[in-house]
Each structure stands twice: as C-alpha cells, then as structure tokens.
Amino acid sequence: MSKIEVKNLYKIFGSNPKKILRLVEEGKRKEEILKSTGHGVGVNNANFKVEEGEIFVVMGLSGSGKSTLIRCLNSLIKPTSGEILIDGENIVGCNKETLLNVRRKKISMVFQNFALLPHRNIESNVAFGLEIQGINIEERKKRAQKAISMVGLEGYEDRMPSELSGGMQQRVGLARALAMESDVLLMDEAFSALDPLIRKEMQDELLILQNKMHKTIIFITHDLDEALKLGDRIAIMKDGVIVQIGTPEEILTSPADGYVREFVKDVNRVKVVTASTIMKKPTPVALAKDSVRIAVRKMQEASISSIFVLDKEGRVKGLLTIDDAMELLKSENHDMENVLNKDICTVPPDMSIENLLPLVIDSKYPIVVVDEEEKIMGIIMKVSVLAGINGEEGQNV
C-alpha cells in the first residue's frame, strides 16, 4: 500500500465550485473558466502515489497549484472532489476528529516563511504541536530537545524566533515538524525564502536527515535544481494539472511535453543523467569460449580495434585489442586469457556523468557499466559522455 494516494483530486475556488467541476471535467481551460465564471482552478484531476520513505517533489511556477495541492493533503484547503488516501484512509470529507488525528499523528508541515510563533521561545515553538496534543511537559521537553539537536540548534532553546537568522528559523520550523514524529512531512517551499548558500546547506542536511529517518516527504518547490537534487520522483504542475511524474532522470531525458522541455532546457545535466542513460549496447562482444580467430573476425566485421570478452555468466573477463589478437595468432599458444587487458573500469548504472567524467578521461578504453552481479549492461565511450551532457541519449539499449 502506498503511504499517500491521491485520486482524481480537484480544487476549484469560487462561490459554486461543484457546478464548475463539470466544466473542468469536460476539459475547459483554466483561463476560460476564470473569464467566463470567475472561478479559479487550483488543482485539476491530480493522480499520484507516494511510497513510504520517498521524497516526492511537486514542482511548478507560481500559480501552478502546487501550494494548493499540498494544502489539500492535510485539509488546510478542502478539496472540491476526489480522494486522498493516507495509509489507505480517505481524508476527504472526513469528520473533525479524524482530521485532527491526521494532523497530529500522521502529517506535519514546514512552511515557506517559517510561521513560527513570535511570542514563544525556540523550545516552546518546537514543542507546540506536542502541547496541542496534551502531551505532558517532561515528554514534550524530551522530544523537543531531540528534534532541536537533530537540526543542530542546541543552545538556542531559550532564544526568541526574532533573534535567529532565516536559516536558523527554518531549522526551528523543521524541528517543530520532526518533534511530531509523524511519518509524512509536507514541505511547502521550505527553503525558498533562504539565501542560496544556506538553501544548499539545508538541502544537504535534509538529505542526511532523510537517510536516517526515512520519512515520506512531499516537497514543494519552484526551483528545478532543488527538485532534481532532492526528489526521488518529481511531479511537474502547470495550471493545476500534473503534466509529468517521473524520476529526475526521466524528466530530463524524456520530457512529456514542450512545457517540461522548456523547463529542463538549462539544467545542469551532468549531475542528473546517469551511466545507464548514455551507455550503448556492447556489440559485438567475444565470449571466453570463442577462439581468437572468431574474436578477430567480429572486430573486423564491426570495424573496431578492441572487443570485450565475457565469461558464460556475462561478466567481463577483459578487453582484447586487435594488435594483441594478431600477435596471438602468429604465436604458438592461442589462449586469449594471457593477452586480455584486465585493467578495465567498471561503474554501476546509476553513476552520474559528473562522476563518470574523470574516469572517462583517465581510461584508454571504453568504460563498462555492470549490474550488481557484475554482468555487463553496456559500455560508455568518451564521445557518448559528451553527447549525454549535450542531451543526446544513448541508442540501441
């Protein structure tokens, strides 16, 4: 079961949303509806699942409906229609107690402008959610202290929010959400109000924390780089519609439409595109049982100067160059084993181009992409790395 599942979710703003819903379902566009009826379409038929322990990023420009979408998840905004299943339980139209319980136990939220309580000190801010639940003061202090040390704010417990910098205030916001010990974390443009350097630092720390905590995080942002860095999967929204959902790499390498393509145009692909995307099918290959003659013929047919030799499980034994092969044919002993070049660089399929680059530069021969069992998946040549940076994908795989 998915942690969160959203089915056919609509949010329409205005005096008679139910009536307008039909128009939206008929496929009328957001601007037309606004012009003719004065109703705003916040979320238009959103469908997605978020798995436990995943960082799911919702990305879009302002007005795309991403903030409305995230607020539907904890009913800060009531959806017009659709279902939101949290641990299998639909919270759309649920009663007050269920909603309070969801907000107190299952979902906590971090806000763009921190939204701290200015009249309470840091510790009391962090413990706020626990206080609301009526948890006793010792337990509250203990959990608040734990959350405060997780975000690295020890020693600031007695300060007031106004005495802290933006980055530190957002740490308090994060600690307040962590203190709830809920499984799901909603982060609404949580780092957007911070300076670029602080923002990067917070992103790194969030990833480190996430490695320890394995929360289910839904992260809203308008910053594509942030989305690509944090997201296990990314949903791109436009005019209330989710245009594409996919891994960062899928978004970059196969944009669903012109809008997404335009979006990802200027992305630093080096960090996102991985070996598996740019690798090529390793044809031809020689098998260890092949004779040298067959290996040479395969090279000649493909007009290449070297060939990978695989064992019967598909693992790379080494590389045979045409020169070594010719030498071998002249000599008495025709055993390939002795002349194979064993100094071959292998990489996992999810290595980014950024990390591949130095290897490619140092290596004389193509790099081999192998799976967990060391079986060959593809090869990468210098030229395909450059093509990958440029946005041309590997073929034949």
Next chain:
Amino acid sequence: MYRLPIGDYVERLTDWLTVNWAGFFGAIKEFLLGIITSFEWLFTIIPFYIMIILITLLAWKLANKGVAIFTLVGLLIVQSIDLWTETMQTLALVITSTLIALIIGIPLGIWMSRSEAANKIIRPILDFMQTMPAFVYLIPAVYFFDLGMVPGAVATIIFAMPPAVRLTNLGIRQVPKEVIEASKAFGSTDKQMLFKVQIPLAMPTILAGLNQTIMLSLSMVVISAMIGASGLGITVLKGITQLRVGEGFEGGLAVVILAMILDRITQGLGQSKKKISKRENSK
C-alpha cells in the same frame, strides 16, 4: 413631506422601558453600584500615603523608574490641593467602567474577528456608541438608573467600550495567516488556536484598546458629574458654574495627572508583555 416620527418612537420606547423593565435596570444599578462603592471604599479606607506608595510601586514594576517618579510627584500634588478623595472616587468610577467595558468588549471583539456577520452588525453599533453625543443618552440613563454614580458609569461604558472591541477585533485579524495555518496544520482546535495563538499575538493591540478605554473613561468624568457622579468632575463642574477658575483648574489638573499615570502604566503593560511571555516559556 412626511416627517418620520423617530423622536416620538424613541420617547415612547424610553417610557415603556422605564415602566416595564424597571426590575432589570434596578438589578444592573445594584450590581454597578456594588462594584463602584466597593472600589471607592477600598481606595479611601487605605491612607493616602500607603495608596501613593502602592501606585508608585505598580508604576515602577509595570513601566519604569521615570513613570514611578512622575506618579509619586503627581499624586503628592493631588493630595496637596485637597483633591485626594475626589480623585479616588473618580478612579473607582474609571476602573469599574473600564472593567465592565473590557468584560463585554473583548468577547465582542473576538466574536467580530471570527464572524463576518457579527462584524457587519456590531460595527455600526460601535459607530453609534462613539459618535452619538453623550448628552443624548445621558437623560435616558437617568430615567433608568436615577441620578448618581451608576448612570455616569453606564454612559462612560457606552462611550469607552468601542476601542476595546475594535482593537481586539483588529489584533486578532492581524495575526499572520501563515501562523494560523501552521497552528491548524499541527492539529489545533479552534479553542487552542484562540487561546494559544490568536489572543497572545493580539495582546499588544488588545492592551492598546485597554489604554484607549481608560483614556475615554476619564474624558467622561465631567459629563458624568452632570448627572450626579461624585469625584473630580464635580469639582470641575463647580468651578465652571460658579466661575471659580482656580478651583476648576485644580480639578482639571487632577484629571490630567490621573490620566497620565494610568496611560503610562497601561502602556508599560504592553511593553513588559514581551518580557512576561519570555518568562512564561520557561514554565
């Protein structure tokens, strides 16, 4: 052209209320009189020098040293011009009126901040209370409550309550939307939100309302005296009607001194609020 008989209606309504609601007004009268006379009794039974020390200490604690010194000097002046008893009577009237105005006004303000309908209905009533000349409801107040302290207190409450209502409403509405959203997201009930978030954040504005209510109460002192409320108003009124300029000025001066002391102390209350909330956190 047809003349709307508004005046006739009001007159008839007043007569009807005087006759049929006598019990109700009598109860209010007893209630208010009880509070005012208790305060008056308390303030006058305490010897003036102890009272001066107490108020000075209060000023020191809630405001600062400067205000404390001003309070001490001001009250000594009041004592030296033989207006101590009158000042204490006026203080009792002001405190009673302010208390009642807050008890009614703050909940009304909270209600207005939460309901657009209440906001729409109460707003014009407040305009009425603030701008209708006080003399207009002074006479019916005498019908209902006889002469004396009580009609004075009622007139004062009517005139002084609107800022408490308005500023409570404003203060709660000014609480940032994000903070409201955050407290909702963490599972606050409406009640928790009101008492843990909205009222604490609106407190400086609500205290400004308290300050305004006190000031307006003091400005009603002379008008209340016209219908028999004892205190400094009587002194001023006597000065005016008997053309004793000096005596009138002394009465006026005492009102000003009392007003400034109360103003500085309640303003200090708003500022020391921050320090208090810091201390509350450690509980």
